[in-house]
Amino acid sequence: MSKRFIMKWPELGKQVRVGPIEHNQAIFDWFMTNLPTRCVQTETVVAGQSLFMLNLPMTQECNWIQEESPLEDIVEMNKGRFTFFMTTGNVANLSCKFDYVTEPMEYVTWAEVIPEDKELLLEVGQELWDNLMCEKKIVHVEFTAEEA
Secondary structure (H helix, E strand, O other): OOOOOOEEOOOOOOEEEEEEEEOHHHHHHHHHHOOEEEEEEEOOOOOOEEEEEEEEEEOOOOOOHHHOOEEOOOOOOOOOOOEEEEEEEEEEEEEEEEEEEEOOOOOEEEEEOOHHHHHHHHHHHHHHHHHHHOOOOOOOOEOOOOOO
């Protein structure tokens, strides 16, 4: 199994690489079993700069319990870090912090954009924000396993 996945935006011609973090490895592994998957890319509109992936199709039902997993405060967590904020049945909702966040809340964290790609993530986040506020074009996000 691959040790990282690719998060890409076909309409923008851009992608970043994402790897596991120091905790919640089982959640990362579970996510990898659900690849490839895709959805419409959205963003938070309040409380900071974070990408949202809503109703992301999952082929495998969730096999972990949020209340039993380590959590992190989204204000304090690293830029590029992923959270799950809801998983039910065969869909998941997750976010990826690309810049600051102002609302202190704790979520399950499980993956992070690799350091070499964080500047590109910030660029993509800003481009998606401009699109959300002005152009309003549909942009998809795709997740695929990185080839070894």
